[in-house]
Amino acid sequence: LxxxxxxxxxxxxxxxxxxxxxxxxxxxxxxxxxxxxxxxxxxxxxxxxxxxxxxxxxxxxxxxxxxxxxxxxxxxxEAPSDGNQFSPVAAQDLQFVLKAGYLEKRRKDHSFLGFEWQKRWCAISKTVFYYYGSDKDKQQKGEFALEGYTIRMNNSLRKDAKKDCCFEISAPDKRIYQFAAATPKEAEEWVQQVKFVIQDTGSNIIPEEEEEYDDVGQVNSEPVDDSIYEEVKEELLSSEPEVPSEESQEQITTVSDSENTDYANFYQGLWDCTGDEPDELTFKRGDVIYIISKEYNRFGWWVGEMKGTIGLVPKAYIMEMYDI
Structure with missing residues (x-):
């Protein structure tokens, strides 16, 4: 005592x-x-x-x-309740950080003398939630994989000014993690980001390769007369290619562009984002970004193009531009 x-x-x-x-x-x-x-x-x-x-x-x-x-x-x-232990990693060495900042973490077994809430620097790296004493720590105090968890706002955790700033992350037969942000808006941002990650882990299914469907039936095995190929070749050699007019070229270009435009891949910035690495796009709220690839979807990143520049885009920072 x-x-x-x-x-x-x-x-x-x-x-x-x-x-x-x-x-x-x-x-x-x-x-x-x-x-x-x-x-x-x-x-x-x-x-x-x-x-x-x-x-x-x-x-x-x-x-x-x-x-x-x-x-x-x-x-x-801080000991993991489910027995899963991750390798020690410094706060500054985390990769693919989707969200980071200071939160107050509620202790699992707090005493009546004031140990209930402790300030922790928290970060979501890929699909793991890390928490440190500060952003300079060389090793995390604890962490847990978000797969299988759910998150929700909870205004019953505190009775002070931060009543509406609290949220909890829970799962059946696992430890419940409870946090408090500085403002209700910041708490909502954490909740939305964690939801994105949880949805990604739940939909991380590798599709099987589809077999080609052949409804033609058995192919006739009779040999084809070689004279057919000779006649086609003669026709190609005898015909002179026509040079399309400028008007027809413009029409072709316009039609092809409109057909190839995939409006579902147009997104716009939801928040300002500054790239930390050379391969990350920097954009502002409202900027238009065309998504080229979703190869890194499981990590919360897509590949996008904006004003001729291609780079990684955190998908939590963008939203669909067209409602299709």
Whole structure:
């Protein structure tokens, strides 16, 4: 219990935007905690020896009781519930990031002293939801594959100003993950993005190759007279090709273009998007993009063309231009 109080006052409140009066009370509590430790040095000395034994292989100095408590709670809370463990990856090394930003994550087993919500840097990479302590972390605190999950807004998780900023990701027989965004709009954006990914994983079916259907029947095996080919060849050689007039060329071009235009592949920017890599398109809301390929659909990316430039486009940032 003491470790929880010290961790809450020293670490959790440190990152909060406190009023002047609250800061003064926090300083008073810190002073009282130091007085208690000074009054019972033997009790805390034994605890310090236990801490040193736990971290004897560490290159850094032995952690204090605050960091020990925080690390212990993180390990207990962030462990995957379904047993799936992904390889450690730095936040800056994630590939195909569809959505990223800071959220408040609700602890699985929160205490009454204020550990219920923790700030986490979250990112959706391909079909996996990662969360870190910050965007500079070298290793994630936890992650889970979105396949099989559902997501929805949930305004019953909190009773403060962020009541309408909460959403949860759940699945049968799996752990429920609950988050709070800074604004209701941001929460909706996260919900929509996760829905896109979940739909992709659900529709990720490799189509079988269709066999050619032959309804002609058995082909006549009688040999064909070679004279037929000779007659056709003579006709081709004797006829002079006609040069089409400019008017007829324009008509042909116009007709072919209109027939080949696939309006279903025209999309427009839903939000502004700045490409992080040279092979990604940069566009603004309302820009017209022609989708060339959906080869990377399972990762949430399509190949598009805009103003003569071809590149990857996050499909969550665009919408159909024509209602066909």
């Amino acid at each position: 003491y470790l929880e109080v010290e961790t809450f006052v020293f670490q959790t409140l440190k990152g909060e935007n406190l009023s002047k009066k609250a800061k003064e009370r926090r300083e008073d509590l810190l002073k009282k905690i130091k007085d208690v430790k000074a009054s019972y040095p033997h009790e805390f000395a034994e605890k310090g020896l236990e801490d040193e034994e736990e971290s004897e292989n560490s290159l850094s100095s032995p952690p204090d009781s605050v960091s020990i408590a925080s690390d212990r709670y993180d390990k207990e809370d």
